[in-house]
Every structure is written in structure tokens, then in C-alpha cells.
Amino acid sequence: MSQTVLFQALVYLGAAVLFVPIAKRLGLGSVLGYLLAGIAIGPAVLGLVGEEGQDVMHYSEFGVVIMLFLIGLELEPELLWKLRVPILGLGGLQVGLTTVLIGGLALLTGLPWQAALAVGMVLAMSSTAIVLQTMNEKDLMPTAAGQSTFAVLLFQDIAVIPILAVLPLLATYPPVGGGEAHASLFENLPGWVQPLAVVGAVLSVVVLGRFGMRPLFRIIARTGLREVFIATALLLVVGVALLMEAVGLSPALGAFVAGVVLATSEYKHELESDIDPFKGLLLGLFFMSVGASIDFGLILSAPWLVAGLVVAIMAVKAVILAILGRRFGLGTDQNLTFALGLSQVGEFAFVLLSFTLQNGVLAPETVGVLTAAVAISMALTPIVFLLNERLLLPRVGTLAEPERKADTVEEKNPVIIAGFGRFGNIVGRFLRANGVETTVLDFDSDRVDVLRRIGLKVYYGDASRYDLLRSAGAEGAKMIIIALDTPEKSLEMVETVHKHFPHLKVLVRANDRDDAYDLMDAGVEHVYRETLDTSLRMGVDALRLMGQRAYHAERAARVFRRYDEDALSELAAVRQDRKQYFSTARRRIRELEQLLKSDKNDRWLKDVGEGWDAETLRREARNW
Numbered sequence: 078m079s080q081t082v083l084f085q086a087l088v089y090l091g092a093a094v095l096f097v098p099i100a101k102r103l104g105l106g107s108v109l110g111y112l113l114a115g116i117a118i119g120p121a122v123l124g125l126v127g128e129e130g131q132d133v134m135h136y137s138e139f140g141v142v143i144m145l146f147l148i149g150l151e152l153e154p155e156l157l158w159k160l161r162v163p164i165l166g167l168g169g170l171q172v173g174l175t176t177v178l179i180g181g182l183a184l185l186t187g188l189p190w191q192a193a194l195a196v197g198m199v200l201a202m203s204s205t206a207i208v209l210q211t212m213n214e215k216d217l218m219p220t221a222a223g224q225s226t227f228a229v230l231l232f233q234d235i236a237v238i239p240i241l242a243v244l245p246l247l248a249t250y251p252p253v254g255g256g257e258a259h260a261s262l263f264e265n266l267p268g269w270v271q272p273l274a275v276v277g278a279v280l281s282v283v284v285l286g287r288f289g290m291r292p293l294f295r296i297i298a299r300t301g302l303r304e305v306f307i308a309t310a311l312l313l314v315v316g317v318a319l320l321m322e323a324v325g326l327s328p329a330l331g332a333f334v335a336g337v338v339l340a341t342s343e344y345k346h347e348l349e350s351d352i353d354p355f356k357g358l359l360l361g362l363f364f365m366s367v368g369a370s371i372d373f374g375l376i377l378s379a380p381w382l383v384a385g386l387v388v389a390i391m392a393v394k395a396v397i398l399a400i401l402g403r404r405f406g407l408g409t410d411q412n413l414t415f416a417l418g419l420s421q422v423g424e425f426a427f428v429l430l431s432f433t434l435q436n437g438v439l440a441p442e443t444v445g446v447l448t449a450a451v452a453i454s455m456a457l458t459p460i461v462f463l464l465n466e467r468l469l470l471p472r473v474g475t476l477a478e479p480e481r482k483a484d485t486v487e488e489k490n491p492v493i494i495a496g497f498g499r500f501g502n503i504v505g506r507f508l509r510a511n512g513v514e515t516t517v518l519d520f521d522s523d524r525v526d527v528l529r530r531i532g533l534k535v536y537y538g539d540a541s542r543y544d545l546l547r548s549a550g551a552e553g554a555k556m557i558i559i560a561l562d563t564p565e566k567s568l569e570m571v572e573t574v575h576k577h578f579p580h581l582k583v584l585v586r587a588n589d590r591d592d593a594y595d596l597m598d599a600g601v602e603h604v605y606r607e608t609l610d611t612s613l614r615m616g617v618d619a620l621r622l623m624g625q626r627a628y629h630a631e632r633a634a635r636v637f638r639r640y641d642e643d644a645l646s647e648l649a650a651v652r653q654d655r656k657q658y659f660s661t662a663r664r665r666i667r668e669l670e671q672l673l674k675s676d677k678n679d680r681w682l683k684d685v686g687e688g689w690d691a692e693t694l695r696r697e698a699r700n701w
Contacts, residue, residue: 084499085126088125088126089117089118089126089362089365091652092115092117092315092365093106093110093111093114093365094112094608096110096111096113096114096116096117097110097111097114097361098110100113102433103350107361109456109460110464111361111362111364111365111461112365112367112368112455112456112459113368113468114365114368115229115364115365115366115367115368115369115370116368116369116456116462117368117373118365118369118570119368119369119370119372120373121371121374126369128476130176130394139315139318139359142314142318142328142332143314143332143352143355143356144220144242144335144338146332146335146352146353147313147336147349147353147356148316148339149332149333149334149335149336149337149338149339150337150339150340150348150349157159158357161273162323163228163229163230163405164223164231164232164468165232165320166405167225167228167232167401167402167405168227168228168229168230168231168232168233168236169232169234170401171201171229171232171397171398171401171597172201172232172236174397174401175197175201175393175394175397176194176197176198176201176630177197177198178197178393178397179196179197179390179393179394180193180196180197180198181193181197182389182393183196183197188443189249191247191248191249191438192247192249192438192440192443192611194247194344194441195247195433195439196439196443196447196600198240198242198244198420198429198462199426199429199430199433199447200390200394200422200426200447200451201233201236201394202236202237202420202422202423202425202429203229203233203394203419203420203421203422204231204422204424204427204455204458205230205233205234205423205424205425206360206363206364206423206424207364207421207423207424207455207458207459208226208230208418208419208421208458209226209230210226210360211418211458211459211462212226212418214318215462215466220411220414221405221407221408221411222410222411222412222414222415222418224414225402225405225407225411225415226414226418226419228421229332229398230419233423233425233493234333234666237425237429240429241429241432243436244432244433244436244438245436246458247438248436248437248438249437250437250439251437256621267646269651274324275324276321277324278320278324278331279322279331279334281320282317282320282321282334282335283334283338285335286335286338286339287338290313290339291339293309294306294309297309298347302397305352306347306351307351307352310348310351310352311355311475313335314332314335314352317331317332317334317335318331318332321362332396332531340414342559344574346569346573347576353407361426365444367424367452367455367456368452368456370448370452371449371452371453371456372445372448372449372452375445375446375449376449376453379446382446383446383449383450383453386446386447386450387450387453387454387457390422390450390454391420391421391454391461392420392458394419394420394421395417395420396416398415398416398419398420399412399413399415399416402415402416404632408503409485410470413465413470414462414465414470416486417461417465418458418461418465420454420458420461421454421455421458422450422451422454422455422462423451423455424455426447426451427451430444430447430448430451431444432457469590480695483684485548486516486518486538486545486548486549486550488516488534489516489549489550489553489554490514490515490516490550491514491554491555491556492508492513492514492515492516492554492555492556492558492560493515493516493517493550493551493554493556494515494516494517494542494557494558494560495518495519495540495541495545495558495559495560495561495570496518496519496520496540496559496561496562496586497517497518497519497524497528497533497535497560498502498519498521498559498560498562500560500586500607501517501519501558501560501586502528504560505517505533512605516536516549516554517533517535517536517551517552518535518536518537518538518540518545518549519536519537519538519540520537520538520539520540520561523535525537531596534548540559540561540568540570541569541573542573543573543577546573546574546577546578547577549578551574551578552578554578554581555581555582556581556582556583556584557574557578557581557582557583557584558580558584558585558586559571559574559583559584559585559586560585560586561586563618564587564588564592564595566591567585567587567596568585568595568596568599569682571583571599571600571601572599573584573594573599575599582600582603582615583602583603584603584605585601585603585604585605586607587604587606587607588606588607588608588646589606589608590606590645592606593645593649594649596647597645597646597649598649609638609641610638611632613637614634616630616634616637617630617631617633617634618676620633640665640668644662647661647665648661648662648665
């Protein structure tokens with residue numbers, strides 16, 4: 078390794094270590110810290126990096142690819158289908174209207190219509206890397222603004238494909254340099270081959286992810302070598318990116334598709350935790366490259382032109398986005414973050430501007446000014462987010478509460494309880510009253526504060542996280558009781574426990590039958606429907622108030638419970654076949670009613686009370 082490479086690595090790493098913590102401490106966010114670090118080491122200030130900064134940017138763009146792969150892992154196909162309206166409607170209208178309006182303004186400046194249209198398409202893009210990174214840091218992705226932002230960015234990424242196809246048709250200037258960097262393997266073949274290659278590449282990614290990668294990850298995981306698992310994950314991302322680029326598609330889009338396909342994989346969380354550090358490092362490098370690439374010489378030679386261009390672009394895009402956000406039902410606070418957050422121009426604009434230069438679509442001087450404006454708009458984005466958060470949102474409402482750090486667990490007990498709401502609270506107090514010590518975790522900060530005031534020891538934190546469970550003593554505990562409010566979180570936690578703490582006995586609360594079915598499919602043996610016991614107790618009281626004897630009502634409830642739980646297992650096995658499911662359910666209801674109405678019911682209840690097993694109960698019910 079040459080001294081030059083080592084020196085460049087030292088410069089980039091040193092700048093990041095110096096500027097990012099300071100920016101975070103000042104509340105500016107890591108993205109702005111990286112941008113400031115890039116400006117500091119770039120030609121405009123210290124001059125520690127020069128032309129090689131553009132090469133670094135090309136390599137660091139792989140961070141955007143990894144980021145979209147990780148986003149895809151979070152989006153199961155069902156959720157992606159639910160987002161089809163904002164992706165196609167909101168995203169499509171944003172790209173279309175922005176292209177037309179900015180293109181029209183460019184036409185008024187004297188540019189040919191071909192160049193004006195190209196400018197409109199290029200500037201319609203927003204920064205996937207900066208916006209999503211900033212929103213993730215501020216925990217805004219689950220909000221309506223975050224979901225709408227993601228939908229628009231995803232459509233923009235898809236739109237790059239037809240834009241690259243249209244731009245060469247708009248050439249009006251002599252081409253500068255070659256365009257081989259963006260060449261497709263099929264560009265010299267007949268036109269009908271390209272669409273087939275694109276469809277084939279996407280289908281290959283889907284088939285590989287669905288049927289090829291899962292068995293491969295299973296084999297790799299059995300080796301116990303984490304570095305090999307990480308290498309396999311990176312091999313998947315790099316391979317998909319290379320395949321997509323070969324057929325003329327966006328590598329980031331291909332990585333996103335691969336992530337969506339693997340979103341239902343049992344190795345989803347493992348992939349996220351292993352690849353995430355690479356994403357953070359490469360994105361940081363990308364932001365520093367953007368900062369270093371800002372041409373301050375050009376800016377100083379025409380400051381008002383560049384400043385006016387930046388303001389005009391961001392204002393036009395923000396107005397269009399605000400109108401569309403309101404049309405699609407976003408509230409005022411959500412709409413502000415959505416519109417201002419996407420008002421910059423994105424990293425794909427650098428690629429598109431280079432492409433326009435190579436194909437003679439725009440003049441070199443135009444590309445230079447636009448490149449400076451793009452870089453400045455990206456650098457201003459974290460500041461815009463900060464001003465929105467500090468000045469605008471307090472006047473109209475806030476998007477999310479500041480994230481609270483998980484508590485440090487200071488004890489190790491044989492039982493861990495996850496969730497201390499209406500269900501877990503009763504279980505925990507019952508165990509404590511009987512001398513069983515428990516470690517209680519809950520993710521509702523208000524609930525934790527209230528419970529602590531009444532003298533209960535509860536720790537705040539997301540119990541589905543492996544690191545929190547480990548610090549809570551899961552490795553030495555005997556049992557974990559999952560009493561979370563959301564079924565999705567319960568299933569996620571079951572997966573984490575089964576993977577990392579298989580020795581634990583797992584008892585899980587289920588809201589209803591559907592939740593119980595999902596938990597049984599996940600391998601949980603001890604499932605407790607929260608309404609079953611209370612409903613039966615009410616039924617017993619109703620029978621007593623109607624004049625039936627107490628012992629008869631109690632034993633009838635016992636028969637009903639045991640028979641219903643036995644039926645639950647049978648119905649869970651056939652619930653995918655709706656016809657068989659309804660047939661089995663009708664038969665089970667009929668058998669139970671016949672059983673309880675039988676003339677010999679008293680003997681039945683007595684025998685059940687003596688301990689008949691489920692199979693005997695089912696057989697005798699059919700006989701009656």
C-alpha cells in the first residue's frame with residue numbers, strides 16, 4: 078500500500094473523528110459534520126485532498142447502495158404494496174411537476190428547450206443519502222413525513238432509468254469525453270433486447286433472493302464464522318449492484334429489490350446488524366467527498382448567480398412538495414419536514430450532469446454552475462432540517478419526541494418480563510408476591526416513570542434488542558415472559574430469543590386467535606390469549622346469576638377451556654386453507670355444544686376434573 082493512499086485514509090478518518098463529534102455535540106447532526114470535514118480538507122481550505130476526491134466519491138457511492146439494501150430489508154412486500162399510491166402518485170407527480178416547472182424557468186433564461194428539459198429532469202432528483210440518513214438519526218422514518226419522503230425518493234431512483242435513456246436524445250452541444258462509464262452490455266444489440274435484459278435481471282434477483290440466498294445463508298450460519306457471513310452479505314449486495322449496472326439499471330434500485338426479497342428471511346436482523354457499519358462508514362465518506370467537491374472558486378467568481386440558483390431551486394421544489402403533501406393529506410408539521418427535507422438536489426444529479434456533458438446535452442459552463450449549486454443544496458440540507466426543527470415545528474407541532482436512551486440493567490434474575498402493561502403488570506406482581514424475582518423491561522417511557530413512582534422496579538428499553546436482553550441477564554435466566562402490546566414486536570422478540578437464547582422457556586401473550594396462530598408458527602409452545610380467562614370467568618358468573626350451581630359452572634368452564642385450546646392447535650394447522658378451516662371450526666363448535674348439553678354432562682365434568690387428556694376429550698365429544 079502506497080504512502081499516498083495511507084495519507085489519504087489518515088486525512089479522511091482524522092477529519093471525520095474531529096468534525097462529526099463536534100457537530101453532534103452542537104446538535105447539527107452527523108451529516109453536516111461530514112460535509113464540514115470535507116470542506117475543511119478540500120481544495121478550498123487546507124487542500125489535503127485534490128482531484129482524487131472525485132474518485133473517492135465514486136467508491137463511496139456504494140454506501141447509498143448498501144443503505145437502500147437495508148431499507149429494503151425493512152419493507153416486506155405487503156408493506157411495499159401498501160405504499161404503491163404514494164410511490165406512484167406522490168413520487169410521480171413530484172418528478173413530473175418539478176421537471177416541467179424548473180425546465181420552464183430554465184427556458185426563460187435562454188437555454189434551448191432540449192437543455193432546459195434536461196436541467197428540469199436533473200434538478201428534480203433529491204438526495205437519498207442525506208435525507209434518509211438525517212431522518213433515521215432523528216427517528217422520523219416511521220412518521221407520515223418519513224414514509225412520504227421514502228416513497229418520493231424511491232420513485233426518483235426508479236426514474237433515473239428512463240432519464241438516462243432520454244438524455245442522449247436531447248444533445249445540442251459537442252460531446253465532452255466518453256460515456257463508457259455508463260455503458261450497458263446490451264447497448265449495441267437490437268432495441269428489444271434491453272427490456273428483456275432488464276426484466277430478466279430483476280427476476281434473477283427475486284429468484285436468487287427467494288430460493289438461493291436463504292439456503293446459502295443457512296449453510297454459512299452453521300459454520301459459526303461471522304466474518305464469512307458478512308462476506309456473503311456483501312457479496313450479495315455487490316453482485317446485485319454489478320448485475321443491475323450491466324443492464325443499465327440503477328445499482329441502488331437493484332440492491333433495494335434484493336433487500337425487499339430478503340425482508341421475510343429469518344436472517345434479516347443478522348444482515349442488518351452486520352452490514353450497517355459498512356453503510357455508515359461509506360456514507361460518511363460520500364458526504365465528505367461532496368463537501369470536498371464544492372468548487373468555491375466558481376462560487377466566488379459568480380456568487381450571486383450561484384446563490385440565486387440554489388435559493389430558486391430549493392424554493393421551487395419546496396413549494397411543489399408542500400402542495401403535493403397537502404393534497405395527499407399530510408398535516409402541517411409533517412408537510413413542513415416533507416417539503417423542506419426534499420428541497421435539495423441529490424447525488425444522482427452528479428451522475429446525470431456528467432452524463433449530459435459526455436453526450437453534449439449541456440454546455441460545460443452550465444454543468445459547472447449546476448454542479449456547484451447541487452453540492453451547496455446538499456450541504457444546506459442538514460441546516461434546513463435543523464432550522465425546521467428549532468424554529469418552525471415548535472410553532473405548529475412536533476414530529477417525534479427525543480429518543481430516550483435505554484436504562485442500564487443492574488440486576489440478574491431467573492425471570493425476565495418484557496412489557497409491563499395491563500397484562501405483564503399482573504403477571505409480574507403475582508410472581509413477586511410468590512417470591513419469584515423478575516427483571517422487568519418496558520419501552521413506554523411514561524409507563525416506566527409512573528411504575529417507578531409507585532415503587533416498582535422497571536427498566537426502560539426495547540426488549541427485542543439482543544444487546545439489552547444480554548445486559549438484562551438473558552444468558553443466565555431460566556424464563557422470559559413476553560407481554561408486549563404489539564404482535565409484531567412479540568414475534569420479533571421471539572425470533573431474537575430463539576436465535577440467541579434458545580435455553581430460555583418462552584411464555585408469550587397473544588391478543589387474539591390470529592396472534593396465537595402466528596406465535597405457534599414461530600415455534601412458541603406456551604401461548605396465552607389475554608381475553609380467554611377473563612371471558613370464561615365472566616361466563617361462569619353469568620351462569621351462576623342465571624341460577625346454575627357454582628361447581629357446575631366452574632367445571633363447564635374447565636371443559637370449554639381445554640377443548641378450545643385443543644381446537645386451537647388443529648385450526649392453526651389448516652388456517653391457510655379457508656374452506657377446511659371453516660369446516661373444522663364448525664365441527665369443533667358443534668362437538669363442544671353437544672358435549673356441554675349432554676344428559677351425562679355431570680359425569681363428563683367430573684371426569685374432566687379428574688384429568689382427562691385432550692385426545693380422550695376429543696374422542697368422547699365425537700361419541701356424544
